[in-house]
Structures are given as C-alpha cells and as structure tokens.
Amino acid sequence: MQKIIGALLILLLSAGLAYWLTTDNQAPDIAEKTSEIEMPRECAVLADHDENMVWIEGGQFSMGSSDFYPDEGPIKDIEVEGFWIDRYEVSNAQFARFIDETGYITVAEQQLNPADYPDIPPDQLKPGSVVFIMPTHFSEGGSLTDWWRFIPGTNWREPLGPGSTIEGKENYPVVHVAHEDALAYAEWAGRELPTEAQWEYAARGGLENNIFAWGNEFRPEDKWRANTWQGMFPAFNEGEDGHLATAPVGCYPANNYGLHDMTGNVWEWVDDWYFPGHQEVDTSKLPHGYDPRQPHLPVKVIKGGSYLCAKNYCMRYRPSARHAQETTLGAAHIGFRTVRNKQKS
Numbered sequence: 179m180q181k182i183i184g185a186l187l188i189l190l191l192s193a194g195l196a197y198w199l200t201t202d203n204q205a206p207d208i209a210e211k212t213s214e215i216e217m218p219r220e221c222a223v224l225a226d227h228d229e230n231m232v233w234i235e236g237g238q239f240s241m242g243s244s245d246f247y248p249d250e251g252p253i254k255d256i257e258v259e260g261f262w263i264d265r266y267e268v269s270n271a272q273f274a275r276f277i278d279e280t281g282y283i284t285v286a287e288q289q290l291n292p293a294d295y296p297d298i299p300p301d302q303l304k305p306g307s308v309v310f311i312m313p314t315h316f317s318e319g320g321s322l323t324d325w326w327r328f329i330p331g332t333n334w335r336e337p338l339g340p341g342s343t344i345e346g347k348e349n350y351p352v353v354h355v356a357h358e359d360a361l362a363y364a365e366w367a368g369r370e371l372p373t374e375a376q377w378e379y380a381a382r383g384g385l386e387n388n389i390f391a392w393g394n395e396f397r398p399e400d401k402w403r404a405n406t407w408q409g410m411f412p413a414f415n416e417g418e419d420g421h422l423a424t425a426p427v428g429c430y431p432a433n434n435y436g437l438h439d440m441t442g443n444v445w446e447w448v449d450d451w452y453f454p455g456h457q458e459v460d461t462s463k464l465p466h467g468y469d470p471r472q473p474h475l476p477v478k479v480i481k482g483g484s485y486l487c488a489k490n491y492c493m494r495y496r497p498s499a500r501h502a503q504e505t506t507l508g509a510a511h512i513g514f515r516t517v518r519n520k521q522k523s
C-alpha cells in the first residue's frame with residue numbers, strides 16, 4: 179500500500195511539474211526565446227565574392243510608387259536586360275582586399291578641397307565621415323544634425339570614430355564609402371554599380387507591385403526579414419530584430435531572387451544622379467543631379483533603407499523608396515553592392 183501511495187505521489191508530482199512547466203504563465207517566455215532563436219541565423223561567409231553573384235533574368239517592370247514619398251513617382255515602365263548582382267552587400271573583408279591590392283584611399287580619408295565646399299568652414303573639412311549619435315532627448319522639430327555628427331578620423335576602418343575598429347566585423351557591410359569609392363571598388367572587381375532600375379528590379383524579386391520586398395504588409399513578425407529600426411526613431415532603438423546597428427551581411431532572409439539585405443541593413447549606392455522624381459529631366463542643365471534640400475551639391479541615389487529606418491521616420495525600407503546622397507559623403511549607414519552587365523555564361 180505504501181508503495182502504491184508513493185508511486186501515486188511521484189505521479190502527481192511529475193504531473194504537477196509538467197503542468198507547471200507548460201502552464202500558460204510560462205508560454206510567453208518560451209515563445210520569446212524561440213523567436214530570439216529564430217531570428218538571424220546564418221550570416222554569410224564571404225570566401226569568394228565571385229561565387230556570390232545571382233543572375234537576374236531581364237524583363238519589364240513598373241519602377242516607382244505613387245503611394246509614398248513624392249520622389250518615388252511617377253511610376254515608369256522600364257525594361258531591364260539580364261544582369262548579375264551581388265547576393266550580399268560588399269563586406270569589410272571584400273573592401274579590405276581591394277584596398278590591400280590597390281592602395282586606394284577613400285574620400286573620407288582624404289583632405290577635402292575648400293574650394294569645392296564654399297559653404298562649409300575649412301576647419302570642418304578634415305578627413306572624416308558622419309556617424310549616427312542617438313539623441314539623449316527627443317525634441318519636436320529637430321533637425322538632421324541632431325543625430326548625425328561629422329567626426330574627423332572616421333572612415334571605413336574606424337567606422338565609429340578614431341580608435342574604433344572593424345576587427346571581428348569582417349562580414350559586416352563596409353560603410354563610410356563615398357560614391358566614387360564604391361565605383362572604384364566595382365571597377366577593380368571588373369563590375370559596375372547597379373542602375374537604380376536594376377537595383378529596384380532586383381529588390382522586388384519578381385513581386386513587382388508589392389509595397390515591400392516580400393508583400394504588402396509589415397506585420398510585427400516581418401521584423402525578422404530585414405535589419406530596420408523598431409521603436410520611436412531616433413531616441414528609442416528597441417532592436418527587436420536582433421541588431422541595433424549594422425548586421426553581418428546575409429543574416430536576414432533572402433528575397434525572392436536570393437538576394438540578402440536589399441531591404442535595410444545599409445543603404446546602397448546606385449549609379450544614377452538623383453532628381454526628386456522619375457520624370458524626364460534635362461540633364462544638360464543639371465548634370466550632377468538635383469536635391470532641393472541641398473541644391474548646390476552633386477547627389478546620387480541610394481536605395482533600400484538602413485538599420486536607421488523606422489516606421490515613424492524614413493520608412494524607406496521599400497524597393498521603390500530612394501534618397502539623395504551627396505556623392506562625396508559616405509556615412510555609417512551607407513554601403514553598396516555591385517553588378518556585372520555581361521551575358522549569363
């Protein structure tokens with residue numbers, strides 16, 4: 179009898195323990211942990227860049243959008259020939275190989291010519307780049323300078339300012355590259371920078387009428403699809419997607435064409451001059467693009483948004499979204515990828 183009571187007690191205790199372990203009170207924790215595990219994942223190992231290009235079949239698509247920022251319109255029918263494009267954003271390791279072989283010095287490492295920048299005090303023309311600094315308070319009507327700071331001595335090797343390093347960040351996207359730096363890398367690699375049409379066509383992954391690269395919604399769980407910003411930009415970065423700043427390339431899932439980080443992580447240079455829309459422009463009058471917010475500066479297009487794009491600010495993690503970037507100015511959230519405009523085989 180005592181043995182039976184003992185066995186019953188053990189059974190009850192086991193059942194109680196099992197119930198306690200699986201009770202609803204525990205479920206959210208377990209679910210959260212599971213989500214953490216499911217979030218990124220395999221990040222790219224970039225042994226050979228050449229093996230990491232994807233062939234994109236040519237075709238027609240509608241570039242732009244009429245539903246978001248005005249510079250995304252008007253929608254334009256575009257025909258694209260087939261081309262190769264990098265599966266990943268160019269990494270620090272890849273960029274380092276280019277620098278080692280060529281001795282190239284990036285724009286952020288060069289002294290700028292004051293004559294080219296009459297509006298900027300000469301003492302601010304030291305070599306350097308701009309870094310995002312999270313504001314300690316959130317002011318209404320703040321300006322861009324509230325969270326971007328030019329820090330002398332910042333460049334692709336020291337991305338957070340003097341003394342910082344890319345050691346251990348070989349698979350992270352290279353940043354603080356000006357447009358000509360990206361172009362120099364592409365030429366060294368025997369490639370080109372994508373046109374805006376190529377980039378957008380590739381980012382859409384054949385799902386051309388969708389708002390996002392994966393569909394028309396950005397549900398809470400879609401945060402796992404791309405490195406963007408969760409929380410109220412610029413003061414609260416919740417990092418629910420696993421990365422507060424840049425992530426190693428390829429951590430987030432590929433789009434329909436097998437390309438990673440076409441949404442978010444870092445903005446990507448393309449080779450088109452920026453104009454505030456897709457309408458035809460007399461480029462003989464404006465040979466270096468035109469951005470009404472910085473009308474005297476040469477501006478090219480950047481695409482895809484970055485880890486700093488949030489729902490409340492920027493919202494440019496969409497294929498049709500675009501932004502103007504002064505060609506000589508890299509930043510902590512801008513990188514690139516290359517294309518090869520040659521036949522498939």
Ligand SMILES: [Ca+2]
Pocket residue numbers: 405406407408417418419420421422423485
């Ligand atoms: Ca993030």
Ligand SMILES: [Ca+2]
Pocket residue numbers: 267439440441442443444445446482483
């Ligand atoms: Ca990107």
